[in-house]
Amino acid sequence: MTLAAGGPVSDDRMVVAENVHKSYGRVEVLRGIDLEVRRGEVMCVVGPSGSGKSTFLRCVNHLEKINAGRLWVNGQLMGYREKGGRLHELRESEVAAQRRDIGMVFQRFNLFPHMTALGNVMEAPVQVKGEPRAQARERAMRLLERVGLADKANSLPDQLSGGQQQRVAIARALAMQPSLMLFDEPTSALDPELVGEVLDVMKDLARDGMTMIVVTHEMGFAREVGDSLVFMDGGVVVERGTPAEVLSAPRRERTRSFLSKVL
Amino acid sequence: MTSQRDSRTSEPPVPAQSPPDPIKAVPVRHPGRWVAAAVIVVLAAMFVHMLVTNEAFQWAFVFENMFAEPVLIGVRTTLLLTVLAMLIGVALGVVIAVMRLSSNPVLSGMAWLYTWFFRAVPRLVLAVLFGNLGILYQQIEFGLPFDNYWMPLLGLEGDARVFSLDARTFLSGFMAGLLALALSEGAYMSEIVRAGLQSVDKGQTEAAQALGMNRSKVLRRITLPQALRVIVPPTGNETVAMLKDTALVAYVPVTTELFFQLSAIGSRTFQLFPMLVAACLWYLAITSLFMIGQYFLERTFGQRGARAGVGGRLLSGGGGRG
Numbered sequence A: 001m002t003l004a005a006g007g008p009v010s011d012d013r014m015v016v017a018e019n020v021h022k023s024y025g026r027v028e029v030l031r032g033i034d035l036e037v038r039r040g041e042v043m044c045v046v047g048p049s050g051s052g053k054s055t056f057l058r059c060v061n062h063l064e065k066i067n068a069g070r071l072w073v074n075g076q077l078m079g080y081r082e083k084g085g086r087l088h089e090l091r092e093s094e095v096a097a098q099r100r101d102i103g104m105v106f107q108r109f110n111l112f113p114h115m116t117a118l119g120n121v122m123e124a125p126v127q128v129k130g131e132p133r134a135q136a137r138e139r140a141m142r143l144l145e146r147v148g149l150a151d152k153a154n155s156l157p158d159q160l161s162g163g164q165q166q167r168v169a170i171a172r173a174l175a176m177q178p179s180l181m182l183f184d185e186p187t188s189a190l191d192p193e194l195v196g197e198v199l200d201v202m203k204d205l206a207r208d209g210m211t212m213i214v215v216t217h218e219m220g221f222a223r224e225v226g227d228s229l230v231f232m233d234g235g236v237v238v239e240r241g242t243p244a245e246v247l248s249a250p251r252r253e254r255t256r257s258f259l260s261k262v263l
Numbered sequence B: 001m002t003s004q005r006d007s008r009t010s011e012p013p014v015p016a017q018s019p020p021d022p023i024k025a026v027p028v029r030h031p032g033r034w035v036a037a038a039v040i041v042v043l044a045a046m047f048v049h050m051l052v053t054n055e056a057f058q059w060a061f062v063f064e065n066m067f068a069e070p071v072l073i074g075v076r077t078t079l080l081l082t083v084l085a086m087l088i089g090v091a092l093g094v095v096i097a098v099m100r101l102s103s104n105p106v107l108s109g110m111a112w113l114y115t116w117f118f119r120a121v122p123r124l125v126l127a128v129l130f131g132n133l134g135i136l137y138q139q140i141e142f143g144l145p146f147d148n149y150w151m152p153l154l155g156l157e158g159d160a161r162v163f164s165l166d167a168r169t170f171l172s173g174f175m176a177g178l179l180a181l182a183l184s185e186g187a188y189m190s191e192i193v194r195a196g197l198q199s200v201d202k203g204q205t206e207a208a209q210a211l212g213m214n215r216s217k218v219l220r221r222i223t224l225p226q227a228l229r230v231i232v233p234p235t236g237n238e239t240v241a242m243l244k245d246t247a248l249v250a251y252v253p254v255t256t257e258l259f260f261q262l263s264a265i266g267s268r269t270f271q272l273f274p275m276l277v278a279a280c281l282w283y284l285a286i287t288s289l290f291m292i293g294q295y296f297l298e299r300t301f302g303q304r305g306a307r308a309g310v311g312g313r314l315l316s317g318g319g320g321r322g
């Protein structure tokens, strides 16, 4: 992979965000995000509702186009090609190819309701990568086993509990063998007693060295698993540090007042 | 786990209570319902009595002609028109709905224009119009457009037309009638398909895109199968409506069509009324047949079907269950 002049050289950084701006109409949602995520790092993102956490994640895999700044994942500029000092939009198929390297897990699971758990996990490898069905099925079964749901392979999403659905959703994302996983409040829609099973799967992933950006309100998870913690508010990164630093000794007043409400 | 179970067994269990006597209450009486039912039964009896005793029906004549050969050919034409017009209409509807939802303003504008035109003009008028399109074009030709302008400019002779059809032969009654019905159906179906596609949660598209699917895969594998739940029931109604609207192609004119045949017998024998009754009976019979088909389609693709994954599997050829 050759990189355009000015882009970050391929190094141990998985995600590089440089002054990322995003607005909807006249509403500026992201107002200059600078972030770096190293390979194997688990970065947790916290912040009040509406601070732009979901929007940032959606910019990372180019579900949203950014208005200014640059965003690289795995050394690739997301959504654009820099040529002759100008940015050219990538074609739809090229954007789709970039997204294959990034798994995403949603707050509302978004499993495909017309397919079984196994069907959900097999779908992208078969349809997108053109993997042979038998091979995809075998890998999908191993992934379902890994998230503890081998016995639910033939269940439809609405026959599963929220926690089980979210674990299938994680398996579905992993099936594309991504090098980066994005989690957008993966446990926020779950009954309290189901949160643990999803966090356990995520901890397991982190131990395996997966690079993860996790938007969450689970401070215990951030403290235990996170390598870094980012506090966002009003579309900017207010504070960044290790979870212990930010949670125990926040430097900014805004961070302190937010944490006093959620801790 | 074991310690938990131990601590539970050491506690005395909370006993369930045995139920008291089941409730036997006097139900509420509905005298109004009984009166209404009696009135309706009497009216129905009067109607049947009239059907049987009124000479004007001439039942023997009705049944004798209902199965005459030209009428049976008419039934075949009507069925064929309905099925073909619906097949083309549904396919067209999907294409136009997708165009309409496209972010390309030219495509969505064209789709809007199409729907606007074909929903505004009555089918009867369309049928007559298509029957007369031969006036506009003697020949229907396929090739590069505007060749009569640019070929001379380039100093070329001849034309750039690949092949041509005689309009009068191609737009023979049946074709003209079929086109009128199918194009008009495309407009209605596009609205139904659009509503179906829009009923699918946007999170579905996002999840599919995040997995690296392109737009056509998302449509084929994810959105359309889920939209069927909303699309199929009104499509059944459209089919029944189409069956009845095939009578309009008599004005193209298509002479082999069911209603034309029956009214022709009626005019010839000066017994129009029994033939109208025969037409009613035929349309009732075919509609009932369609309704049975609709029932099974809805069971497969409808509410329960979509949830059980059948719709998606049938449409996409076996993706659902591993």
Ligand SMILES: Nc1ncnc2c1ncn2[C@@H]1O[C@H](COP(=O)(O)OP(=O)(O)O)[C@@H](O)[C@H]1O
Pocket: A024, A027, A029, A047, A048, A049, A050, A051, A052, A053, A054, A055, A056
């Ligand atoms: N598609 C959209 N159109 C307009 N405004 C949006 C859209 N998506 C998000 N927003 C706005 O952007 C802000 C940030 O949203 P979001 O990123 O979802 O915040 P968070 O995930 O931190 O709660 C909110 O004020 C929200 O109303």
Ligand SMILES: [Mg+2]
Pocket: A053, A054, A055, A184, A185
């Ligand atoms: Mg959010």
